[in-house]
Amino acid sequence: MDSIDQRTFQSRRILLGVIMTFAILDHTRLFFHYWNTNPADLDHTTFSLFFTRFISHYFAPAVFFIAGIELFQWMGKKTKKQNIWPLFQLGSVLILIEIFINNFLYTFDPYYRTIGVFIIGSLGLCLYFMAGLQYLNRNWILGISLIILIGHHVLDSIQMKGDSPNAILWYLLHQQKFIPHNQSLYIVNYTLLPWLGVLLLGYFWGFFCRSESSPVLRKKVLLYSGFILIAVFFVLRGLNGYGESIPWKTGSSSLLSVLSFFNLTKYPASLEFLAITLGPIFLFLAYAENWKNRVAQFFFTLGQFPLFTYLFSTLIIHLAAMAWLFFNGKPLQNMVITTASYGAKSPLLNYGYSLATVYLLWLVFVLICYFAVKKIKA
Numbered sequence: 001m002d003s004i005d006q007r008t009f010q011s012r013r014i015l016l017g018v019i020m021t022f023a024i025l026d027h028t029r030l031f032f033h034y035w036n037t038n039p040a041d042l043d044h045t046t047f048s049l050f051f052t053r054f055i056s057h058y059f060a061p062a063v064f065f066i067a068g069i070e071l072f073q074w075m076g077k078k079t080k081k082q083n084i085w086p087l088f089q090l091g092s093v094l095i096l097i098e099i100f101i102n103n104f105l106y107t108f109d110p111y112y113r114t115i116g117v118f119i120i121g122s123l124g125l126c127l128y129f130m131a132g133l134q135y136l137n138r139n140w141i142l143g144i145s146l147i148i149l150i151g152h153h154v155l156d157s158i159q160m161k162g163d164s165p166n167a168i169l170w171y172l173l174h175q176q177k178f179i180p181h182n183q184s185l186y187i188v189n190y191t192l193l194p195w196l197g198v199l200l201l202g203y204f205w206g207f208f209c210r211s212e213s214s215p216v217l218r219k220k221v222l223l224y225s226g227f228i229l230i231a232v233f234f235v236l237r238g239l240n241g242y243g244e245s246i247p248w249k250t251g252s253s254s255l256l257s258v259l260s261f262f263n264l265t266k267y268p269a270s271l272e273f274l275a276i277t278l279g280p281i282f283l284f285l286a287y288a289e290n291w292k293n294r295v296a297q298f299f300f301t302l303g304q305f306p307l308f309t310y311l312f313s314t315l316i317i318h319l320a321a322m323a324w325l326f327f328n329g330k331p332l333q334n335m336v337i338t339t340a341s342y343g344a345k346s347p348l349l350n351y352g353y354s355l356a357t358v359y360l361l362w363l364v365f366v367l368i369c370y371f372a373v374k375k376i377k378a
Helices: 006-032 047-075 080-107 119-133 138-155 165-174 192-209 215-239 254-261 271-288 294-302 306-327 355-377
Strands: 114-117 177-181 184-188
Touching: 006 047, 006 271, 006 294, 006 306, 006 355, 047 080, 047 119, 047 192, 047 254, 047 271, 047 355, 080 114, 080 119, 080 306, 114 119, 119 192, 138 192, 138 271, 165 177, 165 192, 192 215, 192 271, 215 271, 294 355, 306 355
Parallel strands: 114 184
Antiparallel strands: 177 184
């Protein structure tokens, strides 16, 4: 196996550190801003609230793309046949982490009345498919990736209902779904399509991250790809046609028009959503290879153990929210998230704090995670 260029490793870890702060910000907003507020509700949102949510959109595309690159490196150390069982093992571990750890950290519900398939579980499912897709050559991998990313909207009109096995399989493939069952709620947010396509794109790009690859060519391709994707977003969004299910419209003010323009579908991620997120991600990777300053080192450290940081940050944010609730004289069980937490009689209704408070707490949580990672490295 060809070795991986250390500069690309650095740029990926810096990117993971940056987007990890975005995830921490979004989770801080979720637990500390006014409960169950929808930042994408253009009739009631503000620019600051919308932006706080929008910036978090870069997390998932970066994670899936980088995961594809890391898979290329990891899988290249063995034969394809030797990769099959480890891929199923790792995929199963990620799914179990999603179900039993990540879901609990979000809810603190020991009865697991809310179970969701989010980023970690979706990554696990993608690894199952990689056991077979690895046998295809790089051009086929790229072709399948582009077909998924560009063409998955053809399936948008297929909408299943109920909880039959066929319906559940379809939800996992290409339809966001909330499935209530008695007192439980099952959620599918991150579908295989298009996220498998993003992972395959990263797997294809892994070839250019070898030490033998030209850094000049790598940067040029990243820059061209990044600018092209951004241009594709503005063209498609301007046309208001294929690539996004939420059309934008002129609002009563210039601000509302801008917010409408950038109000995109994440579940499942639209082509326009992926274009405006992957484009800047490619530009970031193109320039981050040679960053050596203290800021870069901070984010490099934060991005060293992304799965740990993701889970640990959710834990401390939820614990802090529970403690904050207690010091405000409210029952701790109110911060145990169940289906009742989102209803009209939610105990958290109208509970929350300003975005200024959210941002201050976010900085605290980021620093805690940073020093936790440094402690692990030491």
